[in-house]
Amino acid sequence: MKKFTSEAEQKKYVIRKTIIGLSSLVVFLAICVLIFKWINNQPNTAQGQKETLRKILNANENVNNFFYSNNNTAPIYSKDDVAKETRVNGFYGLKSKLDTSEYFIKVITPSSNTYDTLLISIDEIKAFKKQDVIYNFKCVEGWSQINWWGGTRLSEFLEKYHLGKKANGSWYNYVGFITPDNQYYVGIDMKSALHPQTILCYELKGQLLPMVQGYPLRLIIPVKYGIKNIKRIGTIFFSDTRPKDYWYERGYDYDAAL
Numbered sequence: 001m002k003k004f005t006s007e008a009e010q011k012k013y014v015i016r017k018t019i020i021g022l023s024s025l026v027v028f029l030a031i032c033v034l035i036f037k038w039i040n041n042q043p044n045t046a047q048g049q050k051e052t053l054r055k056i057l058n059a060n061e062n063v064n065n066f067f068y069s070n071n072n073t074a075p076i077y078s079k080d081d082v083a084k085e086t087r088v089n090g091f092y093g094l095k096s097k098l099d100t101s102e103y104f105i106k107v108i109t110p111s112s113n114t115y116d117t118l119l120i121s122i123d124e125i126k127a128f129k130k131q132d133v134i135y136n137f138k139c140v141e142g143w144s145q146i147n148w149w150g151g152t153r154l155s156e157f158l159e160k161y162h163l164g165k166k167a168n169g170s171w172y173n174y175v176g177f178i179t180p181d182n183q184y185y186v187g188i189d190m191k192s193a194l195h196p197q198t199i200l201c202y203e204l205k206g207q208l209l210p211m212v213q214g215y216p217l218r219l220i221i222p223v224k225y226g227i228k229n230i231k232r233i234g235t236i237f238f239s240d241t242r243p244k245d246y247w248y249e250r251g252y253d254y255d256a257a258l
């Protein structure tokens with residue numbers, strides 16, 4: 001407790017403290033405004049986002065990648081926990097009519113300097129041992145839901161067809177996926193693509209995947225947010241640079257890792 005010898009002294013003290021407090025607040029607010037202005041004056045990225053903010057996101061991604069391991073699996077739930085109604089979200093790339101009789105997955109394989117295209121049928125994908133994944137699907141919009149998916153491990157698919165590796169035997173950095181009409185597309189880092197819970201999914205709750213959920217084939221990748229779980233895969237390709245990504249182009253972080 002501070003002792004005062006007179007009321008005048010006490011008053012002076014209170015006024016002084018008030019002035020210090022208020023001016024600190026003003027200085028603090030001025031600094032905030034200056035930082036905001038500075039970020040706002042930074043050049044934009046090609047996608048029209050602030051370069052500084054994009055750099056911060058990229059730095060966060062590097063921290064996440066440092067700690068990432070394929071031994072860390074998403075928690076697995078039991079079939080009793082599965083939501084009765086599966087939510088449907090996002091229809092980009094699903095609006096055009098799908099000719100199921102003509103449906104093949106196009107896999108583009110860069111070989112020396114030509115690009116070969118491999119056409120793979122759904123039956124060829126179903127020929128693998130089925131992997132069930134029951135996990136909490138999370139959308140960046142803030143909802144989550146426990147769903148039961150079934151499909152072929154992407155890692156086993158790539159291995160069987162000798163895909164995703166360069167002539168020198170090392171993996172490409174990324175896998176790209178595009179819907180048949182080119183309207184939705186995602187890029188996945190190779191490590192996450194090879195995760196044991198990442199599947200080329202053709203079943204929901206043990207039944208054929210419904211059209212709105214990406215029939216006949218979608219990606220299920222539990223180490224990522226919903227945005228990366230592309231429905232209705234048309235093309236798969238590999239590259240060392242980031243494949244184009246629908247939501248990245250609209251400001252989300254590229255990794256969308258959980």
Ligand SMILES: Nc1nc2c(c(=O)[nH]1)N[C@H]1C(S)=C(S)[C@@H](COP(=O)(O)O)O[C@H]1N2
Nearest residue numbers: 087088089090091092093139184226229231
């Ligand atoms: N082709 C396509 N795939 C997509 C989307 C989309 O708009 N088009 N939306 C994504 C988003 S944001 C989410 S949350 C999930 C939703 O999957 P669901 O409809 O099976 O719940 O799909 C993802 N895959």
Ligand SMILES: [Mo]
Nearest residue numbers: 139140226227
């Ligand atoms: Mo989402």
